[in-house]
Amino acid sequence: MKTKTYAGIPEELAKLETAKIVLIPVPYDGTSTWQKGADKGPDAFLDASENMELYDIETGSEVYQQGVFLADAVTENSSPEAMVEAVHQATKNTLKRTNL
């Protein structure tokens, strides 16, 4: 099965070992107080990314050539505190592994 990549970029540009950019989705909407749906945000963001041009006019560059790794989503949602701790660990582990 083809691996899902940010903006549908080639898999060789989407490896953690070489990517200069790491994206971590957190589809969580456990405490919002008005309109619900923020848990659908990451999928909408990724869906939109597959339908945009990859060349940036203002900077004259193709940023994705620097490599973009899309991490597994943090899906812990048993409590707000558990979600925060899961995001804390995922962020810290990624920072340690990548020297970003």
Place this chain on the structure above:
Amino acid sequence: MTVFGGEHSVSIGTIRAFNEMFDDITVLHIDAHADLRESYEGSACNHACAVYEASQTTNLIQVGIRSMDIIEKTVMDEEKTYFAHEMAVDDSWMDSAIDQMTDNVFITFDLDAFDPSIMPSTGTPEPGGLLYYETLEFLKQVFEEKNVVGFDIVELCPNKTKNLQIS
């Protein structure tokens, strides 16, 4: 590195990790709401509390604020807060905010900072917000002058307007 939500409570964990990994960090908080409650509805991890911990442990700078509870004034540092109604009439806020940042900057960007006319897809929209190109100008300046160590983008709540049919 970018974390994208999801509601703003996810930033509590992200900011905690960056604060542990980088020295003397500034958190640049761009948002319509102050998010400075210590606890809300029984939890310190409610999205209304997104930057309370950052206010206690980092150099917190808040931009675009136009909604808060009076109790948050006891936590807010008004010298480091840029209210939307003041930003609208005085563009010196960009230089002033950057002058107050340390070198290492983490940006937490709540999409409701934008005016609802350009960003309706968010859970708690507030009128009177930032527009696209002024925001880009500010962010470019921050990236040029500071070491941006990471950022998050939160509170994208996709609306269903794409399903509306115009007859």
